[in-house]
Amino acid sequence: MSEVLESLFVLGTSHHATPLEVRERFALTQSQALNLQKLLHQHEGIRECLVLNTCNRLEIYGIADCIERVEEIRGLFCDKQKVSEELFSQYAYCHSNLAMLQHVLEVSAGLDSQMVGETEILGQLKQTYAAAHDADCTGKVLNRLFEKSFQAAKEARTQTGITRGQVSIGNVVVDLASRIFGKLNGSRVLLLGSGEVSEKTAQALKSRGVGDITVSSRTFENAHKLAHSLGGAAIHFEDFTAQLEHFDIIISSTAAPNTLLHKEVIALTMKQRPERPCFLIDLAMPRDVDPAVEEVENVYLYNLDDLSSIANENLEARKAEIENAREILRKHAWNLWLQLRRRELMLKA
Numbered sequence: 001m002s003e004v005l006e007s008l009f010v011l012g013t014s015h016h017a018t019p020l021e022v023r024e025r026f027a028l029t030q031s032q033a034l035n036l037q038k039l040l041h042q043h044e045g046i047r048e049c050l051v052l053n054t055c056n057r058l059e060i061y062g063i064a065d066c067i068e069r070v071e072e073i074r075g076l077f078c079d080k081q082k083v084s085e086e087l088f089s090q091y092a093y094c095h096s097n098l099a100m101l102q103h104v105l106e107v108s109a110g111l112d113s114q115m116v117g118e119t120e121i122l123g124q125l126k127q128t129y130a131a132a133h134d135a136d137c138t139g140k141v142l143n144r145l146f147e148k149s150f151q152a153a154k155e156a157r158t159q160t161g162i163t164r165g166q167v168s169i170g171n172v173v174v175d176l177a178s179r180i181f182g183k184l185n186g187s188r189v190l191l192l193g194s195g196e197v198s199e200k201t202a203q204a205l206k207s208r209g210v211g212d213i214t215v216s217s218r219t220f221e222n223a224h225k226l227a228h229s230l231g232g233a234a235i236h237f238e239d240f241t242a243q244l245e246h247f248d249i250i251i252s253s254t255a256a257p258n259t260l261l262h263k264e265v266i267a268l269t270m271k272q273r274p275e276r277p278c279f280l281i282d283l284a285m286p287r288d289v290d291p292a293v294e295e296v297e298n299v300y301l302y303n304l305d306d307l308s309s310i311a312n313e314n315l316e317a318r319k320a321e322i323e324n325a326r327e328i329l330r331k332h333a334w335n336l337w338l339q340l341r342r343r344e345l346m347l348k349a
Contacts, residue, residue: 007067008141008340009096010103011074012052012059015114018091020305024286025083028053029255034131036060036080041137043076045069048139050132050146052107054124055197055285055304056114061104063141070094101333104145108153110162111325114308115169116315117162120197122153141340152332159328161321167311169197170204173281173302176310177205177249180279180300185209189232190247192240193254194222197283201251202230214247216240218254241265245272251281252288263292270296281307 013026028036033053040049040060046069049062060073074092078085095103106112113121129146132138138146157163174184181187187210191198194217202213213232216239217223223234235243244250244265252260261280270278280301282289287303294301315322 007064007069007096008062008100009064009067009070009094010059010061010100011070011092011094012057013088013091013093014057014059014112015305015308016112017093020287020303022087022091023056023058026058026081026088027055027285028058028081029257033058034135036077037132037137038135039076039080040073041135043069043072046073048142049137050128050142052125052128054121055283057107059107061100061142061145063139067096098333098337101145101336102330105149105152105156105329105333106326108146108149109156109325109329110153111156111322111329114304115167115311116322117318118168119157119163122150126150144340145336148332148336152329155332156325156328160325162318162325164321165314165318167314168200168204169283169304169307169311170201172307172310173201173251174204174208176300176302177279178208180277181248183209185211187248188212188246189214189249189251190240190244191215191226192250192252192260192288193217193284194219194226195253195283198251198253199226199230201281201283205249206230210249244269247278248276249279249281251283253283254288256284256288257286259290260288261293262290263296266293266299267296270298 030053033051037049037051040046045065047063047065049060052059074088075085078088108122108125110116110118110121133143177184177187184205189202189205189210189212191202191213194215206213213230214235215223215227215232216235216237218237220234220236227234254260277298277300280289280293280299282301282303289301293299
């Protein structure tokens with residue numbers, strides 16, 4: 001068997017076994033993820049690599065001159081992020097060879113997602129791959145692997161019903177908001193951060209009657225652009241805490257390294273809006289909202305794990321379709337594995 005294929009691997013952590021409070025310890029900003037990818041590519045023995053960094057997973061895909069390099073990568077990451085190797089090893093997984101191929105195909109298709117069948121991960125993976133390709137961190141093997149994974153994901157979606165009945169974060173938020181406020185046409189919404197997830201959530205609320213949406217972001221130009229697309233207004237980031245009392249629904253999805261909304265701030269806000277509930281949706285990683293705010297009367301706080309649990313309540317009904325999709329991906333993974341081995345054998349001939 002080829003030495004290269006013996007060192008094809010993925011090392012990572014995800015929502016499956018890593019609780020939210022631990023995922024926060026491992027979380028990277030996008031610039032940190034790109035820097036880690038560059039550092040890994042320069043590391044001795046690493047031939048190709050890609051770092052996938054989302055709110056629910058951190059995964060390092062690569063090819064090394066020997067599988068033992070994975071332990072070096074583990075140590076490098078822990079040293080860079082200042083987390084103990086014991087903690088990381090408690091939650092991390094490593095797949096190699098055929099198992100790695102099956103894993104990346106299931107990630108691409110949304111089968112490994114926190115909300116099974118969601119399509120956002122495919123877009124995130126495509127963007128991550130494009131950036132790694134442009135940075136020359138991927139080569140012939142990973143390029144073929146990820147391009148084939150995108151094709152396989154499309155086939156799994158079109159030939160099975162894995163997306164049928166799948167509920168988005170936006171739909172879950174709309175349903176919860178309706179339970180709290182009844183009709184939503186009188187509700188005022190504040191978006192903290194101008195990312196894609198919060199934008200889609202706001203669009204879902206708008207489609208159900210919300211007409212008053214305000215956006216606040218560290219970059220005012222981004223906030224203004226998103227607010228304009230939603231027919232709303234933008235406020236400067238340093239001003240939003242003084243205006244919290246005016247909003248019924250607050251959706252936070254920033255890249256802030258520390259907590260933005262503390263219990264004391266929300267408690268003061270609720271004193272200024274007696275008898276009016278406040279719905280907080282924390283979509284950030286690490287979290288923007290202190291979990292203690294839920295102790296404040298009339299405050300309803302939901303994070304990513306909470307929303308995903310609600311969205312997956314109908315998972316049992318889709319079990320057969322999920323297994324059908326997984327079988328399609330198994331065939332693709334095996335064919336890709338044979339192609340890669342055949343290519344290596346030809347190069348050695």
